[in-house]
Amino acid sequence: MTELNLINEYASAAPIAAWLGFSASGEGGEIEFRLAMAEHHIGNQLIRALHGGAIASFLEFSSQAALHARLLGERSVATVNADVDYLASARAEDMKARVRFIRIGRRLAFVEAAGWQRDEQAPVAIARFRFRIGEGQK
Amino acid sequence: MSRADINPAVGAMLKSASEWLLKEHSLFQSLDLKPLLIGRNKATFSVYLPEEFCNAEGIIHGSLLTIIMDSIFGLAAFTALDELKPIATINLRSDYMADIAPRKRVICAAECSKLRGDVAHVTGTLSDEETGELIASGSGAFMIGTRGPNRESRL
Numbered sequence: 001m002t003e004l005n006l007i008n009e010y011a012s013a014a015p016i017a018a019w020l021g022f023s024a025s026g027e028g029g030e031i032e033f034r035l036a037m038a039e040h041h042i043g044n045q046l047i048r049a050l051h052g053g054a055i056a057s058f059l060e061f062s063s064q065a066a067l068h069a070r071l072l073g074e075r076s077v078a079t080v081n082a083d084v085d086y087l088a089s090a091r092a093e094d095m096k097a098r099v100r101f102i103r104i105g106r107r108l109a110f111v112e113a114a115g116w117q118r119d120e121q122a123p124v125a126i127a128r129f130r131f132r133i134g135e136g137q138k
Numbered sequence: 139m140s141r142a143d144i145n146p147a148v149g150a151m152l153k154s155a156s157e158w159l160l161k162e163h164s165l166f167q168s169l170d171l172k173p174l175l176i177g178r179n180k181a182t183f184s185v186y187l188p189e190e191f192c193n194a195e196g197i198i199h200g201s202l203l204t205i206i207m208d209s210i211f212g213l214a215a216f217t218a219l220d221e222l223k224p225i226a227t228i229n230l231r232s233d234y235m236a237d238i239a240p241r242k243r244v245i246c247a248a249e250c251s252k253l254r255g256d257v258a259h260v261t262g263t264l265s266d267e268e269t270g271e272l273i274a275s276g277s278g279a280f281m282i283g284t285r286g287p288n289r290e291s292r293l
Contacts (some may be wrong), residue, residue: 015191015192053201054165056201056204057199084227086227
């Protein structure tokens with residue numbers, strides 16, 4: 001199974017992926033993740049910005065799905081902790097993300113994700129996650 | 139619920155913001171936020187964990203805990219202000235300490251530990267309302283007096 005297939009399978013089993021409007025496209029290291037903007041992602045109706053928590057959730061799920069696929073779907077991955085930097089206000093539009101593996105060890109993985117809207121060179125948020133890799137698939 | 143010591147203008151704004159959150163906003167409506175305490179530098183809410191935020195294993199996806207902390211921590215930052223100003227999260231760090239099942243409630247207790255110029259520092263915890271078990275903790279920094287998304291940068 002390709003990484004993209006594994007990611008799609010992982011997302012289709014998780015209700016939160018539907019809440020996020022999550023999808024993925026591309027192949028290998030070039031996989032691009034997408035959040036399809038919906039009204040329930042808006043944090044502040046006055047300024048019509050995406051909720052910071054929704055952005056964090058999207059980046060975390062993207063990172064988790066990418067790691068799951070990189071481990072061939074054979075290991076469980078649980079988030080230990082998350083750090084999100086909000087670089088700019090997010091418009092009420094779709095968001096895209098790319099994931100980078102900093103290190104994947106035997107028991108731990110360090111993963112970074114960047115989310116953007118109109119310009120990949122101007123990310124709206126950057127996040128770092130540490131994952132505990134389990135022995136087997138849960 | 140205590141609103142002691144909050145600046146009246148900020149208190150009025152918080153009241154209208156919470157009313158809007160509870161009535162109009164589909165995300166917060168599904169979280170059924172119940173304020174337990176809102177005071178100067180403090181906000182404590184009881185929050186429902188809906189099934190739609192589950193992962194594939196049928197437990198609550200950790201990022202819902204981040205969504206909750208981002209929201210309540212932001213409210214705690216508001217209570218520290220003397221005049222109404224927009225705020226935005228600079229960064230948030232969350233530690234996930236235990237799994238929790240859906241259809242339970244958690245207590246999110248946030249405290250603005252310090253307002254330094256136009257930056258508010260907030261820490262807090264999430265615990266199982268029933269058992270008291272610590273589920274997550276977090277710390278965040280919030281920028282006070284930000285501009286909207288129509289500008290190049292809000293910072």
